[in-house]
Amino acid sequence: MKKLISIFSGIPLHLVIITIALIWILPSVGLLITSFRSSADVATSGWWTVLQHPFNFTCYTLENYREVIIRIGIGKAFWNTLLITIPATIIPILIASFAAYAFAWMDFPGRRLLFVILVGLLVVPLQMTMIPILRVFNKLGLAGTFPGIWFAHTGYGLPLIIYLLYNFISGLPSELFDSCSIDGATPFQIFKKLVIPLSLPALASVTIFQFLWVWNDLLVALVYLGGTPDVAPLTVRISALVGSYGQDWELLTAAAFVSMILPLSLFLGLQRYFVKGILAGSVKG
Amino acid sequence: MFKKLTFSLLVVLLIGIFAVNTFAASGSVTVLGVWTGGEAEAFKKMIAPFEAETGIKVEFTGTRDLPAVLTTQVESGNPPDVSALPNPGQMVEFAKAGKLVDLSTFMDMEVLQSDYSPTWLDLGTYKGKFCGVFISADLKSLVWYNPKEFAAAGYTVPTTWEEMIALSDKMVADGKTPWAIGFECGAASGWAGTDWIEDIMLRTVEPEVYDLWVSHGISWLDERVQRAFELFGQIALNEKYVYGGSNAILTINFGDSPDALFTTPPNAYMHRQATFIKSFILDHFPNLVPGEDFDFFPFPPIDPEYGIPALGAADLFAMFNDTPEARAFMEYIVSPEAQEIWVGELGKLSANKRVNPAAYPDDLTRKAAKILSEASTFRFDGSDLMPSAVGAGSFWTGVLDYVSGVPLKNVLMTIEASALDAYRK
The missing domain is CATH 3.40.190.10 (Periplasmic binding protein-like II)
Incomplete structure (x- = not known):
């Protein structure tokens, strides 16, 4: 009886949650349906009209996907995006985890000042830095090369990542560090054996942040890398699909799903690992 | 795990360093334009005969953020060889700053004067320097x-x-x-x-x-x-x-x-x-x-x-780097041959008087071209200026x-x- 009551009392809450989830997902559903409709249909009627006869498969087409895949040269664009995204995610997180550890647990002169400058960098808009940085890149021959854009993304990502990791790492219990040093561990050993494993959940979340930011970036790639097919990532190619008056925008709906595939499958696939990382060791004390 | 990570990082770094450097390859001309989608396809069709004939490779980048990208590249000292400009006002800005090449130094001005109406040539001139060529126009009226x-x-x-x-x-x-x-x-x-x-x-x-x-x-x-x-x-x-x-x-x-x-x-x-x-x-x-x-x-x-009168917009090209390849490119795009392909693909109106009316895709476009050429005056879209x-x-x-x-x-x-x-x- 009590169980029954608790089920019923949960119903309003569930209803609210389901409603919010539905509202949340509605635009994506619309996008998905639109991506399977022909351009003439898209122009003349809204995507919800297919709901009147959802199983009439003649009103769906794969034309948009075919067009997108051919026009953006999907293989090269995907490869370019990966070539940008993976290093531009790993490099800043690697550097930032060293830096965050140092800021949190090592004593060195100027630590305070450096950290204040770093926090200050959080508010510098990246658009402001483009011309000076591109000038330097031109001098060094880095403009239009992949290492150039890795450096750019590293620079833009570092302040926030260091800040987030610092908050997490500085919250680790100091007894752990004391006992490690008493046992004779060097700072690097402490970092490797203690800090990295303990801060996996934080590392996982900043990885997601940085990965998505670089994956979805258009401006930085366009400015530092240029838009020639040799180097252009997915975002640059996708933005060039639409005509200058916004013609063919229905291609964008399909392109959005094409570019979503990898991040989505990656995070759905790794979700269990991330959750595990957050809970690992939480009950052992 | 740490070793694996470092290793994969190194591998990717090496690939990146040996990856192609796109800027300033010899025998090529970098072109920045506003055309994307179908218009970019048409642009590629227009330059295909040029590439085949001269062996010069055209590195075309089309972006709808042209003003931002172009300004950044020019300011950082690495402009494209040739760029489309959104409007004559922008051309004047760049010409004032001394960034544009005077095209009359190498182009045959007599041919241009017979091919183009004075309106187009005047719009492309800043303080006696001929800085911009128009290849096509859109009629708004x-x-x-x-x-x-x-x-x-x-x-x-x-x-x-x-x-x-x-x-x-x-x-x-x-x-x-x-x-x-x-x-x-x-x-x-x-x-x-x-x-x-x-x-x-x-x-x-x-x-x-x-x-x-x-x-x-x-x-x-x-x-x-x-x-x-x-x-x-x-x-x-x-x-x-x-x-x-x-x-x-x-x-x-x-x-x-x-x-x-x-x-x-x-x-x-x-x-x-x-x-x-x-x-x-x-x-x-x-x-x-x-x-x-x-x-x-x-x-x-x-x-x-x-x-x-006719109100319109037009496609304008200017040259930032004086290289032989860029010169060849500029000479090609003012020619009727190039513009016939361009207007035929897009239904734009050519700026060159020698363009064969048969190049237009249909009677409607021919009619628009006639309205444009017979207009009492032509003025650029004011809000763009x-x-x-x-x-x-x-x-x-x-x-x-x-x-x-x-x-x-x-x-x-x-x-x-x-x-x-x-x-x-």
Whole structure:
């Protein structure tokens, strides 16, 4: 009886949650349906009209996907995006985890000042830095090369990542560090054996942040890398699909799903690992 | 795990370092343009014969963020060899800063003078330096209609503003709606409305006054500007004239608005828009035949002394780096051979007089080319030439405010206030 009551009392809450989830997902559903409709249909009627006869498969087409895949040269664009995204995610997180550890647990002169400058960098808009940085890149021959854009993304990502990791790492219990040093561990050993494993959940979340930011970036790639097919990532190619008056925008709906595939499958696939990382060791004390 | 990570990082780093460096490969010319999608395909078709003939590779980047990308590249000292420019105002800016190559140093000016009308050459000249070449134009002063429906209802094409208003009244009396108007365009909503005002200005004042208005030589509160807005309001603010009423103008997308002409029975009969709208109509209604199912007439004159002027936009190229490859490229794109491919693909109007009219894809485009060449004057889209705070800001929102019922005085005062600020810089 009590169980029954608790089920019923949960119903309003569930209803609210389901409603919010539905509202949340509605635009994506619309996008998905639109991506399977022909351009003439898209122009003349809204995507919800297919709901009147959802199983009439003649009103769906794969034309948009075919067009997108051919026009953006999907293989090269995907490869370019990966070539940008993976290093531009790993490099800043690697550097930032060293830096965050140092800021949190090592004593060195100027630590305070450096950290204040770093926090200050959080508010510098990246658009402001483009011309000076591109000038330097031109001098060094880095403009239009992949290492150039890795450096750019590293620079833009570092302040926030260091800040987030610092908050997490500085919250680790100091007894752990004391006992490690008493046992004779060097700072690097402490970092490797203690800090990295303990801060996996934080590392996982900043990885997601940085990965998505670089994956979805258009401006930085366009400015530092240029838009020639040799180097252009997915975002640059996708933005060039639409005509200058916004013609063919229905291609964008399909392109959005094409570019979503990898991040989505990656995070759905790794979700269990991330959750595990957050809970690992939480009950052992 | 740490070792694996470092290893994979190293591998990727090495790949990246040996990856192609795109800038300044020999025997190539870097070109920046505003064309994306189908237009970029057409551009590639245009340069294919050039690449085949000269062996020079054209590294083309098309982006709709052209002003931002171009300014960044120029400022950082690494401009593209050749770039399309959004408007002559931008060309003047770059020429002032000494960034552009004087094309008369290597181009055959005599051939250009016989191939191009003086209007185009003048627009491309800054202080005696010939800095920009036009390859094609879009004509904006057109009213689209459905000839079959016009014939069925016994309507004739108006040749003056009065006739157009009389025709609109007649349609209303017949229980029909004359105009299809839509200004919605996301963040750029309102630009379609500025074209209306500019077209009316060109027909009610001397071209020199139009230029003054564009350069803020006359105030927005000037009675001539007011009159242009009022004439526009005569149509747009008349609930019976506009399909869906005035408020619909704010919510209907500019690309969807002509659709009202092709429903059965038609929801509206006339639509003022540039040549490019043809591709939208054909996109939405692939079965329509240009010239038979839809056609246009020139936006009629208002004050007869100013004739039928043409308002338009044009595609303009300028050269930033003086290399032999860039020279060859510039010489190619001004040629009729190149432009015939370009206009044939896109239905744009060529700037070169020697272009064979047969190159145009259909009679409709030939007709537009004729209107453009016979126009009493040609003026560039004014909002494109104004500082963006006005031309892509308060002018856009001002037109929308006016349509939504804000009193004209207030609208113009708001635009004037932003203009005072924007032109001072």
